[in-house]
Every structure is written in C-alpha cells, then in structure tokens.
Amino acid sequence: VEPFTYRPAAVNQLGYPSGSRKNAVFNGYEGSFEIIDLTSGQTVFTGHTGVPAKDPSTGANVCKGDFTALTASGSYRIEHNGRQLSGPFTISGRPYDTLHDGLLKAFYYFRCGTELTEEYAGPWHHAACHLADGIVYDQTERRPDSRGGWHDAGDYGKYTGPGAKAVADLLLAYEFYPDAFSRTLPLPESDGIMPDVLHECRWELEFLLKMQDPLTGGVFHKLTTCHFPGIEVMPEDDLAELYFSPVSVSAAGCFAGVMAMAARVYQPFDTAFAEVCLKAARRAWSWLEQHPDLPGFRNPAGITTGEYSDEETDDERYWAAAELFRTTGENQFHQVFADLSGKAFPKYSLGWADMGGYGTIAYLLAEEGSTDAELRARLLDGLLEETRTLSERANQDGYFISLGPQDYIWGSSMVVMNNAMLLLIAARLGPAPELEQTALDHVHYLLGRNILGISYVTGFGDRAVCHPHHRPSAGDSVDAPVPGLVSGGPNAGLNDDISRELLAGKAPAACFIDHVESYATNEVTIYWNSPAVFVVSRWAG
Ligand code: G3I
Ligand code: 9MR
Ligand code: ZN
Ligand code: CA
Numbered sequence: 001v002e003p004f005t006y007r008p009a010a011v012n013q014l015g016y017p018s019g020s021r022k023n024a025v026f027n028g029y030e031g032s033f034e035i036i037d038l039t040s041g042q043t044v045f046t047g048h049t050g051v052p053a054k055d056p057s058t059g060a061n062v063c064k065g066d067f068t069a070l071t072a073s074g075s076y077r078i079e080h081n082g083r084q085l086s087g088p089f090t091i092s093g094r095p096y097d098t099l100h101d102g103l104l105k106a107f108y109y110f111r112c113g114t115e116l117t118e119e120y121a122g123p124w125h126h127a128a129c130h131l132a133d134g135i136v137y138d139q140t141e142r143r144p145d146s147r148g149g150w151h152d153a154g155d156y157g158k159y160t161g162p163g164a165k166a167v168a169d170l171l172l173a174y175e176f177y178p179d180a181f182s183r184t185l186p187l188p189e190s191d192g193i194m195p196d197v198l199h200e201c202r203w204e205l206e207f208l209l210k211m212q213d214p215l216t217g218g219v220f221h222k223l224t225t226c227h228f229p230g231i232e233v234m235p236e237d238d239l240a241e242l243y244f245s246p247v248s249v250s251a252a253g254c255f256a257g258v259m260a261m262a263a264r265v266y267q268p269f270d271t272a273f274a275e276v277c278l279k280a281a282r283r284a285w286s287w288l289e290q291h292p293d294l295p296g297f298r299n300p301a302g303i304t305t306g307e308y309s310d311e312e313t314d315d316e317r318y319w320a321a322a323e324l325f326r327t328t329g330e331n332q333f334h335q336v337f338a339d340l341s342g343k344a345f346p347k348y349s350l351g352w353a354d355m356g357g358y359g360t361i362a363y364l365l366a367e368e369g370s371t372d373a374e375l376r377a378r379l380l381d382g383l384l385e386e387t388r389t390l391s392e393r394a395n396q397d398g399y400f401i402s403l404g405p406q407d408y409i410w411g412s413s414m415v416v417m418n419n420a421m422l423l424l425i426a427a428r429l430g431p432a433p434e435l436e437q438t439a440l441d442h443v444h445y446l447l448g449r450n451i452l453g454i455s456y457v458t459g460f461g462d463r464a465v466c467h468p469h470h471r472p473s474a475g476d477s478v479d480a481p482v483p484g485l486v487s488g489g490p491n492a493g494l495n496d497d498i499s500r501e502l503l504a505g506k507a508p509a510a511c512f513i514d515h516v517e518s519y520a521t522n523e524v525t526i527y528w529n530s531p532a533v534f535v536v537s538r539w540a541g
Contacts, residue, residue: 004463008085009078013448013461015090024065038075045070055398057405058451059507062398087462100540102484103533105185107200109482113147123478129235134223134242146223149207153525154470157224157305160211162352162527164254167201169530171265173537180537194269217283218247219255221297224305232475248297253316256284260323315345315356322362348386350418387426391438400441408508413489416442417531451509459483467516469523474516485524486532495520
C-alpha cells in the first residue's frame with residue numbers, strides 16, 4: 001500500500017462549519033501560513049502556528065494553527081510562500097450533509113438476505129445472500145428462518161449485542177436530531193412518511209426479532225457460519241451452513257433494551273410493530289429474571305467466528321430496565337434499575353461490551369416527574385464529570401481529541417465517536433453547550449486531522465481509507481471500496497500479522513495500516529458507523 005505523500009498540515013478533509021472553531025494541526029512545520037481561496041487563487045487569511053510540543057499519543061512534535069476568523073464559504077488550502085502545506089478543504093454552513101447520508105447509507109450496504117440493486121447500490125450491487133435457514137446449535141433439528149439484518153462488519157456474521165448497539169445509536173440520533181433525517185437517501189422502503197433512518201433500523205430489528213428463541217424468550221448470541229470465509233468471498237457466495245449460537249445474558253439484555261426503545265420510537269408510525277417490539281422486550285426481560293447468574297458467552301465447540309464475550313452483564317440488565325421503564329413507566333423496572341445503579345460497572349460507556357451508558361441516558365431522558373430526583377441528579381453529575389474529563393484531555397491533546405495513548409485499541413474510531421457522542425449528550429442534558437466544540441474536534445480527527453492525515457471514512461476526503469478489511473469491497477470488481485464505512489483506526493495492540501510486521505514500534509495513534517489484511521486496524525463494523533451517524537447528525541440538516 002502506497003502511503004500518502006507527507007503533508008505538514010492536517011485538516012478535516014471535508015471542511016469546517018462557518019461559525020465553528022477551526023484549526024489545522026502541523027507536524028514538522030512551524031511559522032506563518034496563508035490560506036488560499038482555491039477559486040480565486042487569492043490569499044484570504046494569514047496566520048501563525050503555535051509552538052510545537054511533544055504529543056504522547058503520536059510521538060510527534062505538533063503545533064496548532066487557528067483560522068477561526070475565516071468564516072466565508074469556499075474551498076481552501078493552507079500554503080506558505082507557494083508551498084502546499086495541506087490538502088483542500090471547505091468552509092460552509094453545513095459541510096457534512098453528504099457525509100451524514102453516506103454514513104447512514106452504509107447500513108443499506110451492510111444488509112443481508114436481500115439483493116442490493118444497482119438502483120440503490122450503484123456499482124456495489126450484489127445478489128441476495130445468506131438465504132438458508134439457520135441451524136440451532138445443539139438442537140440441530142430446529143431450523144428457524146434467519147434471513148435479514150445487517151452483516152456485522154467485514155465478515156458476514158450477525159451478532160445480537162453489536163446489532164443492538166448500532167440500532168440504539170441510530171435511534172438516539174433520530175431522537176436527538178430529527179432534522180438531520182429530513183432528507184431521503186433514498187432506500188427501497190422510502191415513503192416520505194417514516195424517515196429513512198427508521199426504515200433502515202427496522203431492517204435490523206425484524207432480524208433481531210428472529211434471534212429470540214420462541215420456546216424460552218432467551219436470545220441467541222449470534223448467527224454465523226462456523227468459520228470466517230476467505231476475504232474475497234462475496235456474500236452471495238458464502239454458502240456454508242449458518243448456526244444460531246446458544247443464548248446469552250448479554251444478548252437478552254441488549255435485545256430487551258433495543259426492543260423497548262423501538263417500541264417507543266416506532267409508536268407514532270406503526271402501532272402494531274411497536275407492540276410486537278414491546279412484547280418481545282418483556283419476554284426477554286422475564287427470561288433475564290429467570291436467569292440471574294449465567295456465565296458470559298463463549299464460542300461453542302466448532303464455532304470460531306467473533307465471540308463478543310462479555311463477563312459483566314449487569315450493565316445490559318441496567319440498560320434493559322431503563323428502556324422498559326422509560327417506555328412503560330412501570331415501577332418494577334424502576335426498582336431493578338435503581339438497585340443495579342448501585343453496582344460498580346461503568347455507567348457512561350457505549351461499547352458493545354459495556355452498555356451502561358445507554359441505561360444512564362435512557363433514565364435521564366425518561367419523563368422527569370417519574371424518576372427519582374436524587375438518582376437522576378447523581379447520574380447527571382456523573383455524566384458531566386465524565387465529559388469534563390474528556391474535554392480536559394482533548395484540550396491537552398495534540399490533535400484535540402479525548403483519547404490518551406492507552407485508548408488506541410481495536411476499534412479506536414469507536415472510542416473517538418463514542419466519546420464525542422457522550423459529549424453531545426452531556427451538552428444537551430447538562431446543559432453544557434461548550435462541550436459541543438470538543439465533539440466537533442473529534443469529527444475533524446475522523447475526517448483527516450490526525451497524525452497520518454488520513455480520513456477514516458471510505459469515500460469521504462481526498463485521502464480516505466481505500467482498502468478496508470471488508471469482504472464485499474475486497475471481492476467485487478469495483479476499485480473503490482463501498483463508501484461511507486468507518487474504519488477501525490489505530491490499534492496499538494497489533495492484533496494481526498500485518499500490523500505486527502509493519503507497525504511495531506510506532507506510537508499508538510500511528511498504529512494503522514490501510515491494508516485489506518489488517519483486520520485489527522482497518523476492518524469496518526456497523527457499531528463503528530453508528531456513533532459516527534449520531535455525532536454528525538448534530539451538524540447535518
Ligand atoms: O479494553 C482493553 C483495554 O483495557 C486494553 O488496554 C487493551 C489492550 O490491547 O485491550 C482492550 O481490549 C480490546 C477490546 O477489543 C476493546 O474493545 C482487546 O484487546 C481486543 O482484542 C478486542 O477486540 C475485539 C475483536 O473483535 C477481537 O475480539 C474488538 O473490540 C471487536 O470490535 C472485534 O469484533 C470483530 C468480531 O469479533 C467479528 N466481526 C468483526 C469485528 C470487528 O473487527
Ligand atoms: O475476517 C475476520 C474479521 O472479520 C475478524 O474481525 C478477525 C478477528 O476475529 O478475523 C478475521 O478473519 C481472519 C482470521 O481471524 C485469521 N485468518 C485470516 C482471516 C482473515 O481473512
Ligand atoms: Zn448476508
Ligand atoms: Ca456488559
């Protein structure tokens with residue numbers, strides 16, 4: 001893979017909203033700089049960088065160049081005496097509308113069990129995939145329908161917990177920023193009545209309903225082949241048998257949480273569907289109550305696909321209780337929620353394993369009069385404290401983000417977007433509007449203002465990820481990858497062969513390679529896209 005030629009000034013490759021704070025980050029350059037209007041060729045701004053300082057996450061000496069004062073819409077580049085220091089970028093009232101569409105449209109490209117037609121998928125169209133019925137592991141005479149939903153990632157597995165996180169982020173984005181979803185993508189289901197984001201989430205929710213065991217109310221952990229297929233296998237050619245892995249507490253908790261949420265969000269559009277979701281959530285809840293302490297899920301013998309193991313499951317119960325309470329107002333759920341809130345699991349985390357943040361957010365959004373004032377205040381204070389810490393860290397970071405060197409783990413782009421999401425939620429609920437700028441700085445990182453000067457979203461930015469570990473992108477005959485996919489990003493864990501070979505010794509934030517074999521730095525997933533949709537929704541309209 002050809003690395004991009006060196007550019008001293010890293011910018012958000014899409015650009016900056018007119019009224020926002022604007023900075024470039026310089027690595028290997030200090031001094032004065034000019035901003036050139038690419039249409040007129042004129043210098044429209046002159047500035048000076050700060051003093052370089054060592055940045056622990058990147059190991060580089062970096063400095064910032066502020067051009068907040070430049071607010072006129074246009075296309076620009078940073079130069080000095082005719083030397084190009086940055087790539088092109090824009091300033092405009094709403095620079096992220098197409099990005100927002102692309103990040104949401106990615107979920108359509110992840111769809112399983114249906115043909116992606118040229119009309120909606122363009123050159124990335126492909127035949128319907130994974131149409132066979134799944135086999136229930138250990139009960140092989142049972143073969144329920146397992147079609148639909150989204151592929152998890154670069155692989156074709158469908159995992160309950162990760163699917164629930166992705167839907168939760170999208171539904172929260174819609175609840176927080178409905179105006180961001182007023183445009184149509186469009187999708188095959190677009191009807192001008194229900195927003196496309198809800199059509200897309202319904203595609204996954206209908207699948208998740210199939211993951212509930214009708215005999216018990218428990219929820220299967222995942223639906224996958226026994227092993228991952230080769231990296232160039234297109235979805236429709238992946239014909240190995242599909243298995244429902246055994247049920248798990250984490251799956252049931254996430255299922256109950258997301259179904260209770262869906263019951264509320266779909267109520268105005270489709271009462272019957274809302275009722276189905278609520279009934280399914282209640283049933284999973286009863287199953288959870290009957291199974292107070294099962295061990296975390298482990299891959300059963302013969303299955304080697306993603307494990308998504310999670311030993312701490314009080315957080316999934318906490319989320320389920322919160323959503324069921326917010327949706328129904330019933331005291332039984334409040335009681336469990338309040339009891340669980342005294343336990344030690346993280347209350348502000350939005351990962352696929354740590355779902356506590358969703359519980360906290362649901363409770364803070366519940367009708368205020370129905371909640372316990374003291375508990376509510378404690379959770380809100382905690383949220384503000386957590387996000388103040390994030391914002392202090394971002395203030396000290398060379399690239400304005402809240403990650404420390406230890407945070408560049410597998411899927412660090414999710415950490416970046418989850419933190420930004422939490423900042424935006426705190427900004428609204430605090431209220432603490434000053435946190436929004438810090439969230440926006442995280443968008444700038446994702447779109448190119450980082451040590452590698454790379455945009456981690458396929459198809460967006462002039463130097464974007466091109467070779468994601470994504471089977472349809474690797475296996476089709478189109479050069480460009482499927483657009484709108486968020487790459488996992490730097491991972492200092494070096495958890496794949498090519499990372500170990502090519503990235504050893506690099507600083508954490510530089511442990512990334514745009515190579516198709518690097519699943520530990522350059523895979524894509526639905527739950528890395530979903531928090532990005534939430535965050536960008538704040539600036540889309
Ligand atoms: O949280 C710890 C951190 O405390 C520690 O400092 C750090 C050191 O490496 O590790 C952190 O844990 C990492 C964890 O991700 C964080 O979420 C683990 O090392 C790392 O192995 C783990 O990676 C997960 C990976 O599967 C392997 O299990 C990713 O989160 C998860 O997104 C990924 O999911 C895969 C599915 O299995 C299959 N489908 C594709 C998908 C994306 O790659
Ligand atoms: O493609 C797989 C990817 O989706 C997973 O995240 C990753 C870790 O579980 O594993 C990938 O599959 C690789 C396997 O683990 C090892 N052999 C090479 C596979 C990539 O084609
Ligand atoms: Zn499929
Ligand atoms: Ca958990």
